[in-house]
Every structure is written in C-alpha cells, then in structure tokens.
Amino acid sequence: MKKKAVYNHEQVRNELFLAFGYYITESSGHNSEYVSWFRKRPDLIEKYCTSGTGWNPGEYAYILKQYKDRVKTWKKTITDWLENPAPLNLKRGHEYAAYIINAFMGGDPYEFNGNVPNTGLITNLPDDVCVEVPVLANRRGLNPMHVGALPPQLAIMNNLSIGIEEMTVEAAITGDPEMVFQAICYDPLTSAVCSLDEIRRMVKAMLRKNQAHLPQFETIKF
Numbered sequence: 001m002k003k004k005a006v007y008n009h010e011q012v013r014n015e016l017f018l019a020f021g022y023y024i025t026e027s028s029g030h031n032s033e034y035v036s037w038f039r040k041r042p043d044l045i046e047k048y049c050t051s052g053t054g055w056n057p058g059e060y061a062y063i064l065k066q067y068k069d070r071v072k073t074w075k076k077t078i079t080d081w082l083e084n085p086a087p088l089n090l091k092r093g094h095e096y097a098a099y100i101i102n103a104f105m106g107g108d109p110y111e112f113n114g115n116v117p118n119t120g121l122i123t124n125l126p127d128d129v130c131v132e133v134p135v136l137a138n139r140r141g142l143n144p145m146h147v148g149a150l151p152p153q154l155a156i157m158n159n160l161s162i163g164i165e166e167m168t169v170e171a172a173i174t175g176d177p178e179m180v181f182q183a184i185c186y187d188p189l190t191s192a193v194c195s196l197d198e199i200r201r202m203v204k205a206m207l208r209k210n211q212a213h214l215p216q217f218e219t220i221k222f
Contacts, residue, residue, distance in 0.1 A: 011052045012038055020153045025132075029056030034161070036192035103137040110137045116144045124149045129162050160186065175216035177207055 001007050007014050012028035016035075024031060029049070032038040038048045039058070049058025056062050092098055096112050103110040114135035117128050121144055125131060134145040150158065164183050171179035181203045184190055190199060200222075207220040 005053075008051065008053050010054045011048050011057065015048065020151075020157075022151065022154060027056045028052050028054055029058040029062060032058040033189060035157070036188035039189055040192040100137045100142075104139065104141065106139050111135070112137065114142065114144070116142070119144070121145070122147045122150060124152075124155045125158055126162060126166075129166075160188070172216065175218060177203070177217050177220050178222040180207070181222060 001014055001018060010028045012032045013024055013026075015038075016031065017023045026034070032049050037044075039045050045058070051057065059065075096110075096114075099110040100112065102108065112135055113132050115130050115132050116135065118125055118131040119127065121133050122131050131147075133147050136143045136145065149155070164186050167179055167183035167186075171177070171183060181200055184203055185196060185199055194202065204220055204222070207214065207217060211217070211220065
C-alpha cells in the first residue's frame with residue numbers, strides 16, 4: 001500500500017483494507033457506491049473515484065457507457081469472430097463451472113468461493129441470507145464450509161446491507177412504498193448525502209417514474 005502504483009490501482013478497496021484490516025472483493029467503483037465515505041462530496045469523488053488505474057475507479061455510469069458503445073459494434077464483433085479462420089482455443093479457462101461439473105461427475109474435487117444460504121456458516125449473520133463462503137465440490141455435491149463469526153467491523157457492514165436488502169424485498173412483495181422509503185433511509189451513501197425529506201421526495205419521484213413497471217404498488221402516496 002505504501003507503493004503509489006499499488007495504492008492507485010484500487011484506491012477505494014485499499015482505503016477499506018487500511019481501515020478495516022481485510023481486503024474486499026468488489027471493485028473500487030462499486031464499493032464507492034455501497035458505503036458512505038467516498039462519494040458524499042465532490043472533493044472526495046475527485047480524490048477517490050477519478051484517478052484510480054483499475055478497470056472501474058468509480059466513473060459515473062461507467063458500465064452503462066460501455067453498453068451504449070457496444071450497441072454500435074456488437075454485430076461487427078460477432079461477424080469478425082465467426083469469419084476468423086484461426087482454430088478456436090478450446091483450452092479450459094478459469095471459470096468455475098467446468099471444474100464444478102467435473103468434480104460432481106467424479107473427477108478431482110474442486111474448492112471455490114460460492115454463494116449459498118447461510119445455514120450457520122457465518123454465525124453473526126442472519127440465517128438463510130446469501131453468503132459467499134468456501135465450497136468443496138465433489139461427487140457428493142456442493143459442500144459449503146463453516147466460517148464462524150466475521151470480525152465485528154465487517155459484521156456491522158454486512159448486517160446493515162442485509163437489513164436494507166430484506167426490507168426492500170419485503171416492500172416489493174407487499175407493495176408497501178413506505179417500507180421502500182424506510183429501507184433507502186438506511187442506505188449508507190444515500191443517508192450520507194440526503195436528508196430524510198430529500199430521500200422521501202426522491203423515492204416518491206422514482207416510484208412515480210417507474211409506476212408502469214411496478215404494478216404491486218397500488219399507491220405511491222406515503
């Protein structure tokens with residue numbers, strides 16, 4: 001981290017590592033949206049989200065811009081690929097699927113990080129939420145491994161996100177716009193930037209804008 005080139009590659013991830021003692025897997029761009037410390041002021045956005053050398057330092061609408069650019073080129077890309085006379089490279093890559101299937105069918109066991117229901121695997125996160133833990137794939141299937149308790153500084157961050165997500169799902173199922181608002185009140189970045197009244201007005205405006213796609217919300221008056 002003391003080497004500028006190392007630090008600058010993933011500024012947000014490295015700041016989180018320096019603060020909490022563990023390295024997080026998500027990219028700096030996404031991480032800057034999930035927490036309250038990097039995007040709440042223009043000077044912080046300039047400092048942490050513009051000059052990183054990783055694939056996504058935090059540029060606004062980075063992925064959306066890529067998708068829009070691809071609209072113009074995807075047909076030519078596919079045509080060039082199909083017409084390329086060079087033989088296809090059929091060497092196995094590093095994606096999990098082929099190794100998992102091979103292990104399940106009786107080949108070499110394979111260990112990977114997988115998303116599974118929390119059946120007591122992480123003891124200080126709620127039961128049945130989705131957690132990412134080491135999983136051993138073999139002919140007996142997928143076998144998640146017990147992790148135990150997360151360090152408290154990480155458990156707080158995870159439990160906040162879990163609570164917000166569970167409220168959001170409940171709101172979507174029941175069509176309760178008030179619960180949507182209450183869930184977003186706890187979103188770290190939103191609460192760092194907006195007042196409660198501003199959040200309420202923002203949620204109401206977004207629900208109105210998307211009302212045709214959200215039939216479960218019979219009313220957006222809250």
